[in-house]
Amino acid sequence: MDPEAIFSVIGLKPGFAFIDIGCGAGFFALPAARIVGKTGMVYGLDPDVRAIKFLKEEAAREKLDNLHLTTGRGEETILCEKCADIVFFGMDLHDFQDAAKVLENARRMLKPTGRLANLDWKKEPMKLGPPFEIRFDHAKAKQLIETAGFCVESIKDSGPYHYLIIANTV
Numbered sequence: 001m002d003p004e005a006i007f008s009v010i011g012l013k014p015g016f017a018f019i020d021i022g023c024g025a026g027f028f029a030l031p032a033a034r035i036v037g038k039t040g041m042v043y044g045l046d047p048d049v050r051a052i053k054f055l056k057e058e059a060a061r062e063k064l065d066n067l068h069l070t071t072g073r074g075e076e077t078i079l080c081e082k083c084a085d086i087v088f089f090g091m092d093l094h095d096f097q098d099a100a101k102v103l104e105n106a107r108r109m110l111k112p113t114g115r116l117a118n119l120d121w122k123k124e125p126m127k128l129g130p131p132f133e134i135r136f137d138h139a140k141a142k143q144l145i146e147t148a149g150f151c152v153e154s155i156k157d158s159g160p161y162h163y164l165i166i167a168n169t170v
Contacts, residue, residue, distance in 0.1 A: 010088070012035050012086060014039060018041070019045070019086070022089065024046055025055050028088060029067060030062070044067060085113075088117045089106075093141060145167050149170055151170045152165060
């Protein structure tokens with residue numbers, strides 16, 4: 001998987017405010033911080049204290065001071081109001097107890113011109129990724145995203161194992 005290629009497709013640019021919901025140890029957050037640069041900001045949210053600690057250490061090692069990292073749950077946390085150019089879910093929308101609430105919070109964080117990007121595992125049997133039973137197929141993810149008040153711009157494959165949904169506010 002190539003985060004930079006995915007970010008190119010979703011339109012991430014220098015100076016943007018990017019929110020990574022479920023950022024983990026920074027697989028997407030670190031490359032996003034490099035792309036948005038000193039004039040941009042990356043907000044990362046994850047419930048795992050160790051992952052956030054590791055990500056802070058990696059950011060410090062790379063001298064990336066444009067990351068604002070928070071430990072918390074997506075259902076309960078709003079990092080900012082209408083500040084984000086992009087809210088990103090990197091293979092984790094299916095992991096939330098209340099995906100609808102997380103998407104509602106994402107909408108509150110997006111600028112009126114902002115975009116939501118959901119990269120997730122295809123709902124197909126494979127040896128990689130989360131259990132088949134918890135995955136959302138792209139139709140289920142699309143329905144959740146639209147119910148939260150977004151307009152889906154595109155749904156496309158992102159390699160052999162993932163799909164990418166890009167949406168904007170209505």
